[in-house]
Amino acid sequence: HTRTVMVSEIFGPTIQGEGALIGKPTVFVRTGGCDYRCSWCDSLYAVLPEHKGEWQAMDSAQIFAEVRRLSGDTPLLVTLSGGNPAIQPLEELIELGHQYGYTFAIETQGSVAQPWFAMLDYLTLSPKPPSSKQVTRWERLERCIVNATNTQPNHEIQICLKIVIFNEEDYAYARYVAEQYPAFPMYLQAGNHTPPQTADKIDISGILDRMDWLIQRTIADHWYGVTVLPQLHTLLWGNKRGV
Amino acid sequence: HTRTVMVSEIFGPTIQGEGALIGKPTVFVRTGGCDYRCSWCDSLYAVLPEHKGEWQAMDSAQIFAEVRRLSGDTPLLVTLSGGNPAIQPLEELIELGHQYGYTFAIETQGSVAQPWFAMLDYLTLSPKPPSSKQVTRWERLERCIVNATNTQPNHEIQICLKIVIFNEEDYAYARYVAEQYPAFPMYLQAGNHTPPQTADKIDISGILDRMDWLIQRTIADHWYGVTVLPQLHTLLWGNKRGV
Ligand code: SF4
Numbered sequence: 152h153t154r155t156v157m158v159s160e161i162f163g164p165t166i167q168g169e170g171a172l173i174g175k176p177t178v179f180v181r182t183g184g185c186d187y188r189c190s191w192c193d194s195l196y197a198v199l200p201e202h203k204g205e206w207q208a209m210d211s212a213q214i215f216a217e218v219r220r221l222s223g224d225t226p227l228l229v230t231l232s233g234g235n236p237a238i239q240p241l242e243e244l245i246e247l248g249h250q251y252g253y254t255f256a257i258e259t260q261g262s263v264a265q266p267w268f269a270m271l272d273y274l275t276l277s278p279k280p281p282s283s284k285q286v287t288r289w290e291r292l293e294r295c296i297v298n299a300t301n302t303q304p305n306h307e308i309q310i311c312l313k314i315v316i317f318n319e320e321d322y323a324y325a326r327y328v329a330e331q332y333p334a335f336p337m338y339l340q341a342g343n344h345t346p347p348q349t350a351d352k353i354d355i356s357g358i359l360d361r362m363d364w365l366i367q368r369t370i371a372d373h374w375y376g377v378t379v380l381p382q383l384h385t386l387l388w389g390n391k392r393g394v
Numbered sequence: 395h396t397r398t399v400m401v402s403e404i405f406g407p408t409i410q411g412e413g414a415l416i417g418k419p420t421v422f423v424r425t426g427g428c429d430y431r432c433s434w435c436d437s438l439y440a441v442l443p444e445h446k447g448e449w450q451a452m453d454s455a456q457i458f459a460e461v462r463r464l465s466g467d468t469p470l471l472v473t474l475s476g477g478n479p480a481i482q483p484l485e486e487l488i489e490l491g492h493q494y495g496y497t498f499a500i501e502t503q504g505s506v507a508q509p510w511f512a513m514l515d516y517l518t519l520s521p522k523p524p525s526s527k528q529v530t531r532w533e534r535l536e537r538c539i540v541n542a543t544n545t546q547p548n549h550e551i552q553i554c555l556k557i558v559i560f561n562e563e564d565y566a567y568a569r570y571v572a573e574q575y576p577a578f579p580m581y582l583q584a585g586n587h588t589p590p591q592t593a594d595k596i597d598i599s600g601i602l603d604r605m606d607w608l609i610q611r612t613i614a615d616h617w618y619g620v621t622v623l624p625q626l627h628t629l630l631w632g633n634k635r636g637v
């Protein structure tokens with residue numbers, strides 16, 4: 152009954168570079184395939200079908216064996232990213248990892264809700280703002296939250312929202328999402344315009360300018376309950392993969 | 395009965411650049427005076443007696459009035475830093491701020507324990523590693539924790555440890571502290587060697603190198619429960635003051 156997962160890459164341990172778990176050591180399992188095509192996607196190699204040849208169909212035992220090897224058999228946080236990891240059958244991997252003390256975080260845009268979200272330790276919902284050129288289906292985002300909060304009595308999940316911001320319109324979108332979901336911590340992330348293929352020429356000053364603007368923008372609004380962060384790995388390592 | 399607080403600067407709102415509250419909007423109240431003289435102190439203007447002329451003796455009402463002005467009367471996180479804020483009488487300020495919905499975080503080296511630590515919302519204890527050339531008095535660090543956890547029934551405090559790391563000896567010190575206090579989240583921060591007076595020539599590549607080393611070091615040890623962060627404000631703005 153084992154279903155395979157499309158895997159783009161498994162790497163780490165490194166530290167999580169963004170969001171609520173920033174700075175935490177983690178192994179990334181990046182799945183291949185996405186139902187979105189964000190204008191500024193920085194991981195098209197895990198999105199576009201023409202990269203399928205670089206992906207591997209792996210079952211949960213194979214994936215977890217690699218996670219254990221990389222982590223030296225010591226339990227840690229596993230981050231499920233993509234692409235959109237929510238379109239993969241990941242429940243077996245989570246169940247297997249939990250047996251060995253590993254914890255699981257996922258980041259997904261909230262367009263596909265899975266019952267197994269309730270098994271996660273951390274769920275980051277990252278609906279895409281207007282600059283992405285994608286359309287948010289709010290009822291699906293809502294379904295993700297409903298599913299994730301339907302946990303077993305002995306299990307706790309931390310849910311947060313993260314929104315990438317490039318401009319004023321994106322900012323207005325983030326404010327709207329925060330109003331809809333006041334109970335969940337919100338993270339704003341300054342966007343990175345650098346095309347991923349130009350890792351060495353990363354636009355650090357553009358990123359820092361947008362970060363500055365974003366901080367000033369939230370403060371001007373007295374929006375003090377939000378958390379504003381850059382992508383640390385971009386500042387540290389540019390767009391390099393596998394670090 | 396009002397006792398005055400030695401204030402070096404009050405500024406913000408900006409975002410917290412380090413530790414557990416990284417990215418959170420906050421107003422900083424930096425007090426003047428310190429019982430330590432860390433070799434790499436980046437805020438000597440709030441430490442050395444020869445800067446006393448730049449500090450202001452303010453009472454709690456005056457400080458809080460300035461915090462309210464800066465925050466546009468909207469409650470937010472107030473970060474008490476220094477110098478060593480623990481040598482100041484800050485209980486009145488905390489009490490006053492709480493009445494208006496403001497929350498309070500402090501960062502202190504753990505050399506002076508105050509009963510009012512129990513009133514704080516966040517306590518970051520940041521004992522100084524060997525590279526600082528200071529000597530840790532462990533019984534005082536312990537006393538800080540005992541005091542901080544002696545809270546009123548309706549009040550919760552979050553305690554964490556933060557250690558600045560420059561070298562292998564500092565790293566060993568951090569491991570020792572983590573062993574003594576496994577219950578508290580620990581944050582490792584890559585050190586910044588740049589002398590504060592040379593804000594424009596900040597040694598970004600040195601900071602990034604130490605950050606890389608620190609990540610690799612913790613991962614080589616399978617120390618996955620720790621959080622490794624840079625000083626975000628240094629990466630974003632160098633050693634500039636007041637941002
Ligand atoms: S949802 Fe994420 S992975 Fe998919 S296209 Fe958008 S940015 Fe890329």
Ligand code: SF4
Pocket residue numbers: 428429430431432434435436437438441476477478503522
């Ligand atoms: S404890 Fe902090 S403020 Fe005091 S000398 Fe050391 S680094 Fe500077």
